[in-house]
Amino acid sequence: MIILGINYIYHDSTACVVKDGKLIASLEEERLNREKHTYAFPKQAIARCLEIAGLTAEEIDHIAISFRPDLERPRKIAYALKLGWKTRAFSSKELGFALFATRAFRLWFDATFTKDRKPEVHFVPHHLSHAAGSFFVSPYESAALLSLDGWGEWATTFKGVGRGTTVECFAQDLFPYSLGAVYEVPTDFCGFRTSYDEGKTMGLAPLGNPDTFSGIVEKIFWVNEDMSIGVDLSYFDFQHYGPRCSKKFYETFGQARQKTRDARFEQHHLDVAAAFQKQLEECVLKIARQLRERTQEDYLVISGGVTLNSVANGRLVRESGFEDLYVMPAAGDNGTAIGAAYYLYNSILGQPRTYVHDDPYVGTGYGNGTIQKLLEECKLEHRYLPDGQLEAVTARLLQSGQIVGWFQGRMEIGPRALGNRSILANPTLPDMKDKINAEVKHREAFRPFAPSCPVEDTPQYFEQHVADPFMLKVCRVRPEKQAVIPAVTHVDGTARLQTVHRETNPRFHRLLKEFEKLTGVPVLLNTSFNVMGEPIVESPQDAIRCFFSTGLDYLVLGNYVVGKQPGMLPDVPGVRAFATSRSPPISLDREAAGDPVPLPVAGDQPCLLRDRETVGRS
Numbered sequence: 001m002i003i004l005g006i007n008y009i010y011h012d013s014t015a016c017v018v019k020d021g022k023l024i025a026s027l028e029e030e031r032l033n034r035e036k037h038t039y040a041f042p043k044q045a046i047a048r049c050l051e052i053a054g055l056t057a058e059e060i061d062h063i064a065i066s067f068r069p070d071l072e073r074p075r076k077i078a079y080a081l082k083l084g085w086k087t088r089a090f091s092s093k094e095l096g097f098a099l100f101a102t103r104a105f106r107l108w109f110d111a112t113f114t115k116d117r118k119p120e121v122h123f124v125p126h127h128l129s130h131a132a133g134s135f136f137v138s139p140y141e142s143a144a145l146l147s148l149d150g151w152g153e154w155a156t157t158f159k160g161v162g163r164g165t166t167v168e169c170f171a172q173d174l175f176p177y178s179l180g181a182v183y184e185v186p187t188d189f190c191g192f193r194t195s196y197d198e199g200k201t202m203g204l205a206p207l208g209n210p211d212t213f214s215g216i217v218e219k220i221f222w223v224n225e226d227m228s229i230g231v232d233l234s235y236f237d238f239q240h241y242g243p244r245c246s247k248k249f250y251e252t253f254g255q256a257r258q259k260t261r262d263a264r265f266e267q268h269h270l271d272v273a274a275a276f277q278k279q280l281e282e283c284v285l286k287i288a289r290q291l292r293e294r295t296q297e298d299y300l301v302i303s304g305g306v307t308l309n310s311v312a313n314g315r316l317v318r319e320s321g322f323e324d325l326y327v328m329p330a331a332g333d334n335g336t337a338i339g340a341a342y343y344l345y346n347s348i349l350g351q352p353r354t355y356v357h358d359d360p361y362v363g364t365g366y367g368n369g370t371i372q373k374l375l376e377e378c379k380l381e382h383r384y385l386p387d388g389q390l391e392a393v394t395a396r397l398l399q400s401g402q403i404v405g406w407f408q409g410r411m412e413i414g415p416r417a418l419g420n421r422s423i424l425a426n427p428t429l430p431d432m433k434d435k436i437n438a439e440v441k442h443r444e445a446f447r448p449f450a451p452s453c454p455v456e457d458t459p460q461y462f463e464q465h466v467a468d469p470f471m472l473k474v475c476r477v478r479p480e481k482q483a484v485i486p487a488v489t490h491v492d493g494t495a496r497l498q499t500v501h502r503e504t505n506p507r508f509h510r511l512l513k514e515f516e517k518l519t520g521v522p523v524l525l526n527t528s529f530n531v532m533g534e535p536i537v538e539s540p541q542d543a544i545r546c547f548f549s550t551g552l553d554y555l556v557l558g559n560y561v562v563g564k565q566p567g568m569l570p571d572v573p574g575v576r577a578f579a580t581s582r583s584p585p586i587s588l589d590r591e592a593a594g595d596p597v598p599l600p601v602a603g604d605q606p607c608l609l610r611d612r613e614t615v616g617r618s
Contacts, residue, residue, distance in 0.1 A: 001019070001020055001021075001061050001062070001345070001349075001351075002017065002018075002019055002055060002059050002060050002061050002062075003017070003018040003019075003060075003061065003062045003063070003064055003341045003344060003345055004016070004017060004046065004049075004050075004060045004062070004063045004064070004119070004341070005017075005018065005026075005063075005064045005065075005066070005337040005338055005339075005340050005341030005342075005344075006042060006046070006063065006064070006065050006066070006105070006337055006340070007042075007065075007066045007067075007129075007333055007334060007335075007336040007337040007340070008029075008039070008040075008041050008042055008065075008104070008105065009065075009066070009067040009126075010039070010067075010126075010152065010333045011037045011038070011039055011195060011196075011333055012028060012030070012037055012038070012332055012333040012334040013028070013029040013030070013038050013039060013040055013041065013042040013045065013334075014026065014027065014028045014029065014042060014045060014330070014333075014334040014335075014336075014337040014338075014413075015027060015029070015042045015045040015046040015048075015049050015337055016049060016337045016338050016341055016362075017049045017050060017052070017053045017055065018338075018341045018342065018345060019053060019055075021345055021351055021352075021353075021354045021355050022354070022355050023137070023338060023341075023355060023357060023362055024049075024052065024053040024362070025048070025049040025052040025053050025362055025363065026049065026330070026337065026338055026362045026363065026413045027045045027048050027049055027052075027362075027363045027364065027411065027413070028042075028045065028330075028334050028413070028535070029041075029042035029043075029044060029045040030535040031045075031363070031411065031535050031536065031538035032044040032045060032048065032538060034534065034535060034542075035535075036196075036533065036534060036535045037195070037196055041104040041105065041108060043108060046108075048364060052363075052364060057112050057113065058113075058114075058117050060119040061119055061120070062119055062120050062121075062122060062344060062349075063109075063119050063120070063121045063122065064122050064124055064129075064337075064340035064341045064343070064344040065105065065121065065122070065123050065124065065340060066124055066126055066129035066130075066133075066152075066333075066336030066337060066339060066340040067123060067124075067125075067126055067152070067153065068123045068124065068125045068126070068153055069102050069123065109121070122340075122344050122348065124339075124340040124343050124344060125152075125153060125155075126152025126153050126155070126336060127147045127149075127152055127153075127155050127157070127158035127172065127304070128158070128167070128339075128340075128343055129152075129336035129337075129339035129340040129343060130147035130149070130152070130158060130303040130304050130335070130336055130339055131145040131146065131147035131158040131160065131162075131167070131301070131303055131304075131339075132145070132162065132167040132339065132342075132343045132347060133303075133335075133336065133338060133339020133340060133341070133342045133343045134147075134301050134302075134303040134326065134327075134328045134331075134335065134339055135162035135167065135301045136162075136165070136339075136342040136343065136345075136346045136347070136353055137328065137338065137339075137342055137355060137356060137357035138299075138301050138326040138328075138356070138357075139326065139356045139358065140162075140299045140301065140326065141163070141164065142161070142162060142163040142164070142297055142299075143161070143162055143297050143298075143299040143300060143301045143326070144160075144161055144288075144291040144292065144294075144295040144297045144299070144300045144301070144322070145158065145159070145160045145161060145162050145167065145291075145300075145301050146158070146159055146287060146288060146291060146300060146301070146302045146303075146307075147159075147302070147303045147304040147307075148179050148180060148284065148287075148302070148303075148304045148305075148306035148307060149178075149180045149304035149305040149306055149332075149333075150178055150180035150181045150184065150195065150305060151175040151178055151180070151181065152333075152336075154174050154175055155172040155173065155174055155175075156172075156173045156174065156175055156177060156178035156179070156180065156181070156229070157171075157172055157173040157178075157179075157229065157287075157304075158172055158304075159171050159172070159227055159287065159291060161291075161295045161297060162301065164353070165346045165347060165350065165351075165352065165353060166347075167347065170227070170294070171226070171227055171228065173228055173229045175239070176231065176233060176236075176238065176239035177228070177229045177230070177231050178229065178231070179221070179229060179280060179283055179284070179306050180304070180305055180306045181236075181238050181239075182220075182221045182231060182236070182276075182280075183198055183201070183276060183280055183306065183309075184198065184238065184244055185235075185236060185238065185244045185245055185249070185276070186201055186272050186273050186276040186277075187200070187201045188243075188244040188245060188256070189244070189245055189249070189253065189256045189257070189269070189272055190204060190256075190257050190265070190269050190272065190273055191256065191257035191258055191259045191260070191263055191269075192259075193259075194244060195305075198305070198308070198309070199308065199309075200444070200447070201273050201276070201277065202277060202309055202310075202311055203446060203447055203448055203490075204265070204269075204270060204273040204446060205270075205273045205274045205276075205277035205278075205311075206274070206490055206491050206492040206494075207265075207270045207273075207274075207446060207491060208267070208269075208270030208271040208272070208273050208274030208275075209270075209271050209274060210271070210274035210275045210277070210278040211275075212268075212271035212274075212275065213253065213271055213272060213274075213275035214275045214278060214279065216252060216275075217275040217276055217278075217279045218279055218282075219232060220232050220235050220279075221279065221283065222279075222283065223283045223286045223287055223290075225290075227287055227290045227291070229283070234246065234248050235248050235249045235252070236249065253268060253272050254266075254268045256269075257269050261444075265446075277309075277311065280306070280309065280312060281309075281311065281312045281315050284306070284309075284312045284315075284316065285312070285315055285316060285319055285320060288300060288302075288316050288320040288321075288322065289320055289321060292320060292321040292322055297322070298322065298323045299322055299323060299324055299325065299326065300316065300320065300322040300324075300325040300326075301325065301326045301327075302316070302325055302326075302327055302331070303327070303328060303331050303335065303339070304331065304332070305331075305332045305333065307327055307331045307472075308331050308332055308415065308472065310471070310472045310473055310474045310496050311474045311494070313325065313327060313472055313473045313474065314473045314474035314475050314494070317464075317465075317466055317473050317475075324466045325473075327470060327472045327473070328357060328414075328470075329357070329360035329412065329413055329414035329416070329418070329469075329470040329472075330360075330413045330414035330415075331414070331472065332414075332415065334413070334414065334415075335413075335414070338357065338413075342355075358469065358504065359504045360412045360413050360414060360418055360469070360470060360504075361409055361410040361411070361412055361413075361418075361420055361504065361505070362410060362411075362413050363410050363411025363412065363413060363538070364410065364411050364538065364539070365409055365410040365411075366539065366540055366558070367558070368384075368558045368559050368560070370540065371540050371557045371558045371559075371560055372384075372560065374540050374541065374544070375557070375560060375562065378544060380544070380562055381562070381563065381566055381567075381569060382560045382561065382562045382569075383560065383561045383569045383570075384559055384560055385559055385560075385561060386559065387507070387559070388510070390507075390556070390559055390561070391507065391510045391511040391514045392514050393561065393570050394406070394424075394511055394514075394554075394556055394561070395511060395514035395515040395517070395518055396518065396570065397553070397554055397570060398424060398425065398426050398515055398524065399426060399515065399518045399519055401426055401429055401432075402425075402553040402554055403423065403424075403425045403432075403435070403436060403439075403440060403551065403552050403553050403554075404423070404424045404425070404552070404553065404554045404555070404556055405422075405423055405529055405543060405546065405547050405552045405554070405555040405556065406419070406420075406421075406422045406423070406424050406508075406511075406529070406556050407420070407421060407529065407537065407540065407543045407555070407556065407557045407558070408420045408507055408508070408556075408558065409505075409507070411536075411538055412536075414470065415528075416450075416470060416471040416472070416498070416528065417526060417527060417528035417529055417536055418452075418469070418470065418471060418498060418505070418526075419452060419498070419500060419505050419507075419508035419526065420505070420508070421528065421529040421536045421537055421538070421543075422452075422526050422527065422528065422529055423436065423440060423441075423526075423527045423528070423529050423552065424511075424524050424525065424526055425449075425487065425524070425525040426487070426519075426524075426525065427449075427451055427485040427486070427487040427488040427521070427523050427524060427525040428484060428485060428486070428487070428519060428521055429486075429487055430486045430487065431487075432487035432525060433448070433449055433486075433487045433488075433525075435551075436449065436525070436527065436551075438551075439550070439551030440531070440550045440551045440552055441527065441530075441531055441532055441550075442531050442532050442550070443531075443532035448488070448490045448495075448496070449487060449488050449525050449526070449527050450471055450488060450495065450496040450497065450498060450525070450526055450527065451477075451485060451488035451495050451496075451497055451498070451523045451524070451525065451526065452471075452497075452498040452500050452508070452512065452523065452524050452525075452526040453497065453498070453499060453500065453512065453522055453523045454499070454500050454501075454502070454509055454512050454513065454522050455467055455469075455499040455500060455501050457516075457522040457523075458497070458499055460478075460481075460522075461477065461478055461481045461484075461485065461522075461523060462475050462476070462477055462478060462481075462495065462497050463475055463476040463477075463478055464497060464499075467499045467501075468497050468498060468499050469498065469499050469500070469501055469504065470498070471496055471497065471498040471526075472496075473496075473497070474494050474495065474496050474497075475494065475495065475497050476493055476494050476495075477489045477493055477494065477495050479493070484521060485521065485523050487525050488523065488525050498526060500512060511524070512524060529543065529546060530546060531546065531549070531550055534546075540557055543555060543557060544557075544562075547562070547564075548564065554570075
């Protein structure tokens with residue numbers, strides 16, 4: 001059974017292919033069209049996923065779309081009438097978006113499939129795709145479920161429980177009672193882009209004093225005893241599809257920061273970010289505790305754009321009462337393509353659960369043959385290093401303070417670089433954070449960077465008792481280690497940790513252990529391989545372009561090392577650089593040169609529960 005999952009109604013358009021219950025491939029459209037958080041229909045992502053899977057469109061049996069158009073229209077019309085808007089005007093202005101989006105799918109569908117062979121199309125509600133879909137690929141047989149975002153169709157939350165292949169919804173909040181929509185307001189106030197830069201607001205918050213405005217913010221949005229969200233709408237205008245902040249908001253908190261890169265942050269901007277971040281954490285934590293009390297479940301599955309707030313997730317791990325939580329690597333709207341596919345497979349079609357989504361490397365892979373051909377076409381000096389030697393040489397570069405673009409294996413799904421499309425650096429150097437922000441990423445100086453650490457070494461450096469392979473749970477760096485890894489320790493002593501597992505990423509794990517041999521520290525600074533405003537690089541061409549337009553020192557593509565100037569390749573005894581007209585003295589891998597290569601999907605891996613137990617025993 002072949003299922004094509006699609007998200008395209010909202011931002012982060014994505015496609016995936018599920019074959020007989022196993023996720024074969026998933027890819028965001030932005031990685032191919034190079035438009036960050038794109039709304040475009042994911043035609044390229046669909047084609048690439050089918051290519052990776054070795055399938056044609058005619059072999060698709062079902063299509064699952066993470067949106068229900070019939071839920072959108074009546075609720076929006078009712079809301080328009082409530083606000084006193086003319087239904088006709090509202091219908092043409094706002095409902096036109098949903099109609100246009102469904103038309104984009106229809107045009108692709110009619111052009112792709114013949115009359116004789118058309119797959120069955122299923123429209124899955126947005127929050128079922130988030131919550132239920134995430135549960136069905138989690139390692140838990142039963143769990144409490146929580147989805148939080150701006151809105152999808154008309155709902156803004158999903159609160160319920162999943163057991164086996166059944167899901168029960170306790171309650172949902174409806175727009176404008178939305179934690180996601182509320183959090184966009186301080187994002188806008190601080191001069192960032194909404195539905196785009198909320199992570200910057202989270203990163204800015206530790207620089208402010210939450211107590212300055214916490215008394216006011218606690219009365220602006222809250223959680224009631226029945227788990228419903230309360231919002232004082234007098235502070236906002238987003239409910240009218242206008243500016244985020246009302247006049248009352250500015251009268252209360254002051255003037256907004258200008259939306260220019262060099263605009264100054266005043267203290268009240270920092271304090272607003274801190275207060276809204278603190279209250280968001282309290283609201284999410286209260287809902288989780290209420291779910292724990294009602295369901296008596298040991299585990300929590302969370303999803304939706306709000307759950308990309310890794311600081312709040314860290315507090316859930318420590319304070320909610322759940323033993324652990326599962327967050328899909330693509331927890332935002334991009335993950336609803338996967339969620340819709342699995343809701344269809346497990347719930348609608350009634351198939352048993354057989355897959356755990358603990359391996360995020362489900363995109364395109366490029367073999368050494370493809371990489372060598374491209375390097376020769378670009379006339380770049382390069383050196384081929386065999387496995388083992390490659391990691392040892394790269395570790396030596398990192399130890400010496402070089403910043404390395406690291407391009408390996410299959411593309412990660414989700415917003416975090418997890419060791420296959422990463423920029424890596426030495427976290428023990430105090431000035432490394434500022435250097436990468438200024439010279440490589442070209443972004444705001446306050447933005448922090450994340451550490452990657454082998455899961456078995458995590459307890460030595462971080463106060464974390466659970467695994468975090470997707471870099472979505474902020475934890476505290478142990479006090480005695482904060483000065484050891486200053487480049488990845490935030491101002492409040494925390495870090496957004498990635499635990500690296502030998503089973504899912506053996507090469508990245510080897511690199512960390514080689515770095516430990518040289519420095520005594522099994523931790524690397526890991527940030528996404530891109531510059532601010534661009535998607536993470538997807539292809540070797542993207543990587544080379546980013547390499548030569550930033551302050552990166554070296555580029556490691558597969559088994560090849562590339563420098564920027566002739567003669568700057570690292571000295572390796574017994575191995576020499578070779579010109580583009582020569583062939584490497586070491587044989588290449590078996591993959592053909594004309595790919596992208598559809599790499600085989602890894603076999604069953606240890607689930608997160610076992611990883612969590614491993615950390616706990618260490």
